[in-house]
Amino acid sequence: MTVALERPAMAAARPVRRRRFSIGAIAPYLQATPLALILGAFLLLPILMIVVVSFWDYDFAAMYPDFLTTNYADVLGSWVTWKTYLNTLKYAAIVWALTLFIGFWVAYFLAFHIRTTAMQMVLFLVCTVPFLTSNIIRMISWIPVLGRNGLVNSTLVQLGLVPKPVEWLLYSEFAVVLAMVHLYTLFMVTPIFNTLMRIDRSLFEAARDAGASGWQILWNVVIPLAKPGMAIGTIFVVTLVMADFSTVQVMSGGQSASVALMMKNQMSLLQYPAAAANAVVLLVLVLLMVAGILRIVDIRKEL
Amino acid sequence: MSKAAEIDIVSVSKVYGATTAVEDISLKIPAGTYCCLLGPSGCGKTSTLRMIAGHESISSGDVRLGNVVVTDLPPARRGTAMMFQSYALFPHLDLVDNVAFSLKMKGVGKAERHAKALDMLKLMQMDGYASRRPAQLSGGQQQRVALARALITDPEALLLDEPLSALDPFLKIRMRAELKKLQASLGITFVHVTHSQEEAMALADLIVVMNDGRIEQAAPPRTVFERPATAFVARFMGDHNVVSGRVSGERDGLAFFDVPGGASLAASGQAREPGAPIDIAIRTDRVRVGEAPAAGLGFSGIVSNIEYRGATVKLSVNGAGIEDFTVILDDESFFARPVAVGDAVPIAWDVEDTIILGRLNS
Numbered sequence: 286m287t288v289a290l291e292r293p294a295m296a297a298a299r300p301v302r303r304r305r306f307s308i309g310a311i312a313p314y315l316q317a318t319p320l321a322l323i324l325g326a327f328l329l330l331p332i333l334m335i336v337v338v339s340f341w342d343y344d345f346a347a348m349y350p351d352f353l354t355t356n357y358a359d360v361l362g363s364w365v366t367w368k369t370y371l372n373t374l375k376y377a378a379i380v381w382a383l384t385l386f387i388g389f390w391v392a393y394f395l396a397f398h399i400r401t402t403a404m405q406m407v408l409f410l411v412c413t414v415p416f417l418t419s420n421i422i423r424m425i426s427w428i429p430v431l432g433r434n435g436l437v438n439s440t441l442v443q444l445g446l447v448p449k450p451v452e453w454l455l456y457s458e459f460a461v462v463l464a465m466v467h468l469y470t471l472f473m474v475t476p477i478f479n480t481l482m483r484i485d486r487s488l489f490e491a492a493r494d495a496g497a498s499g500w501q502i503l504w505n506v507v508i509p510l511a512k513p514g515m516a517i518g519t520i521f522v523v524t525l526v527m528a529d530f531s532t533v534q535v536m537s538g539g540q541s542a543s544v545a546l547m548m549k550n551q552m553s554l555l556q557y558p559a560a561a562a563n564a565v566v567l568l569v570l571v572l573l574m575v576a577g578i579l580r581i582v583d584i585r586k587e588l
Numbered sequence: 589m590s591k592a593a594e595i596d597i598v599s600v601s602k603v604y605g606a607t608t609a610v611e612d613i614s615l616k617i618p619a620g621t622y623c624c625l626l627g628p629s630g631c632g633k634t635s636t637l638r639m640i641a642g643h644e645s646i647s648s649g650d651v652r653l654g655n656v657v658v659t660d661l662p663p664a665r666r667g668t669a670m671m672f673q674s675y676a677l678f679p680h681l682d683l684v685d686n687v688a689f690s691l692k693m694k695g696v697g698k699a700e701r702h703a704k705a706l707d708m709l710k711l712m713q714m715d716g717y718a719s720r721r722p723a724q725l726s727g728g729q730q731q732r733v734a735l736a737r738a739l740i741t742d743p744e745a746l747l748l749d750e751p752l753s754a755l756d757p758f759l760k761i762r763m764r765a766e767l768k769k770l771q772a773s774l775g776i777t778f779v780h781v782t783h784s785q786e787e788a789m790a791l792a793d794l795i796v797v798m799n800d801g802r803i804e805q806a807a808p809p810r811t812v813f814e815r816p817a818t819a820f821v822a823r824f825m826g827d828h829n830v831v832s833g834r835v836s837g838e839r840d841g842l843a844f845f846d847v848p849g850g851a852s853l854a855a856s857g858q859a860r861e862p863g864a865p866i867d868i869a870i871r872t873d874r875v876r877v878g879e880a881p882a883a884g885l886g887f888s889g890i891v892s893n894i895e896y897r898g899a900t901v902k903l904s905v906n907g908a909g910i911e912d913f914t915v916i917l918d919d920e921s922f923f924a925r926p927v928a929v930g931d932a933v934p935i936a937w938d939v940e941d942t943i944i945l946g947r948l949n950s
Contacts, residue, residue: 491677
């Protein structure tokens with residue numbers, strides 16, 4: 286009896302539900318619209334303009350709408366470009382290796398050696414303190430430390446360890462790498478710390494129960510499970526280093542080059558189409574690198 | 589497949605700062621026994637298990653496994669294997685690598701360890717899933733993999749930390765039967781931590797009831813149920829009414845005592861000096877309703893609640909000084925002479941169904 290009564294009621298409810306469903310069908314698109322507009326206007330459109338401009342012609346004073354591939358031919362055919370790209374990739378590789386090593390151990394210490402969550406948060410905030418000032422100021426503050434008569438050199442000379450100040454501390458590739466590691470390590474610490482905190486601690490006991498030593502646990506359990514965090518940190522660091530020009534300019538004293546620095550110089554010479562072509566090449570290269578990282582490590586479960 | 593080992597726990601304590609999790613317990617688990625550590629959460633049963641496993645340091649006392657004192661040995665060198673509550677399977681490894689993990693740590697070659705792991709998975713009927721990751725398995729399947737991973741080390745004792753708590757009720761009962769069968773076929777010692785008395789009764793050869801870091805009773809299930817040693821055990825195992833009072837005297841071989849608030853009850857057993865506190869247990873299913881009691885073997889009370897449970901009916905009766913006295917009647921005898929909430933009924937039991945409970949010396 287109840288079943289027979291319920292059926293007409295359900296049939297009556299059906300058309301109403303269908304009308305509601307049609308509103309519901311466009312709701313997700315409406316919700317996505319604001320972000321799509323912002324990204325379209327401030328990300329896609331500028332990139333599109335860069336791509337368009339990269340095919341234009343130019344002389345010392347103006348740009349002329351055109352469709353030329355000479356800009357790309359200039360970029361890819363120039364020995365200087367290749368050398369600059371290689372130099373930038375070298376920075377990226379060295380800084381990546383150092384930030385990964387330092388970042389992993391800082392995150393490891395924070396995640397596993399600090400017992401209380403409160404202390405973890407305090408120490409984590411301490412890590413972010415340098416970020417309270419701008420990049421440039423943090424870089425410039427290295428100069429009195431590393432300079433010819435800076436803290437390090439005067440200490441070394443006074444201790445009698447070196448007869449005269451060490452020249453390669455500042456305005457050198459060493460200084461560039463040092464500053465970049467200083468600037469970008471936190472981008473590695475944060476995602477790795479996040480993944481380490483998600484590891485179920487009973488896994489370590491299970492590994493110990495199976496006879497694993499501390500290093501075996503690190504190699505067989507911790508590092509494999511930290512890979513997604515390492516991948517995210519790697520993406521941050523690699524893209525930041527590849528796009529960096531201020532650190533290279535300031536810390537190398539103009540003696541070293543990077544792709545972004547090359548673009549900046551082209552722009553100051555009003556060679557916008559050349560810079561645009563360079564930017565497109567760099568963008569493609571970085572996207573390929575990110576795609577490569579994503580192929581090796583599945584980071585989806587971290588997001 | 590492997591030799592079983594006797595586990596001997598000798599006055600073991602575990603102290604965390606100011607709190608004592610396990611207080612001076614001694615226990616002998618004979619080789620090849622299925623032993624259940626039973627108790628409410630925080631009673632120290634898991635700490636005890638983890639001390640046997642070596643995942644918790646022992647504050648004082650010793651643990652012996654077979655002929656070896658393992659107190660200071662690392663987990664893997666004790667001859668024990670542990671199965672963790674959440675199974676703790678490695679999420680980044682497939683089932684073969686999970687099971688083969690301990691062999692890999694020992695440096696066994698890839699082909700050999702994979703072959704052994706597959707054999708172990710076959711034993712657990714999980715070989716069809718060998719290349720899956722743990723996240724792709726159901727709870728029961730994960731448990732079998734965890735068992736395979738623990739057993740591949742060829743342990744003398746398997747330690748299980750609430751192995752069934754993550755499963756749904758039906759699976760729980762099925763996996764329970766599998767555990768029992770597995771223990772019988774392997775013949776090794778199993779130590780199983782649980783808070784479910786039903787689980788312990790179904791599985792164990794030896795039940796160790798723990799409370800407040802101490803052992804209340806360690807005995808076979810039937811003894812624990814029929815002769816609970818303390819009021820805690822009687823209450824925790826259920827199906828017993830626990831009544832407390834002070835001894836008033838002895839007559840006809842029965843110890844009489846007064847319940848604060850009224851009734852005077854009796855129980856058979858050794859007499860104590862008058863005034864001493866006493867607890868007795870009365871089986872809920874041995875109580876009769878509507879029958880005038882012999883002296884000290886019953887009381888009159890008012891029915892406060894009736895629960896129909898199918899084969900049985902549960903009555904709650906309040907008497908003088910006795911609150912919520914539970915009576916379980918079979919449905920036939922209840923419906924032959926039904927009572928209603930608010931009725932005053934006499935309640936009676938036989939002297940054989942009373943047990944004088946001991947008290948732990950504290």
